[in-house]
Amino acid sequence: MTERKRFLIVKCPRCQGYQxxxxxxxxxxxxxxxxxxxxxxxxxxxxxxxxxxxxxxxxELKMPRTTASEPKVI
Ligand SMILES: [Zn+2]
Structure with a gap:
């Protein structure tokens, strides 16, 4: 069995809330x-x-300071 991600995060087209x-x-x-x-x-x-x-x-998506383009500091 291949590992599949079961849950998806999408944005509501009406209120833009994460779902x-x-x-x-x-x-x-x-x-x-x-x-x-x-x-x-x-x-x-x-x-x-x-x-x-x-x-x-x-x-993490809701955190305003976190951006996807920001390099990750380990
Ligand atoms: Zn909505």
């Missing part, structure tokens, strides 16, 4: 504005193996 969706689902109702959208129509911002990892990714 965690199960990749096996075809549609999702926004938890913030109740808008229903097709997952396939949206750009996947990130993916995660489980719900916990997905929440961590969303928390």
């Amino acid at each position: 965690i969706v199960d990749s096996r689902n075809k549609s999702k109702t926004c938890s913030q504005c109740s808008r229903r959208f097709e997952i396939i129509d949206l750009a996947v911002i990130a993916s995660a193996r489980d719900a916990r990892e997905a929440r961590t990714v969303v928390a």
Whole structure:
């Protein structure tokens, strides 16, 4: 079995809120504005193996000071 990321992080087209969706689902109702959208129509911002990892990714995305282009200091 190949390892597949099961959870996807997408952005609601209406309220721009980050949403965690199960990749096996075809549609999702926004938890913030109740808008229903097709997952396939949206750009996947990130993916995660489980719900916990997905929440961590969303928390990082919401942090205003963190930018994807910023080099990572180890
Ligand atoms: Zn929404």
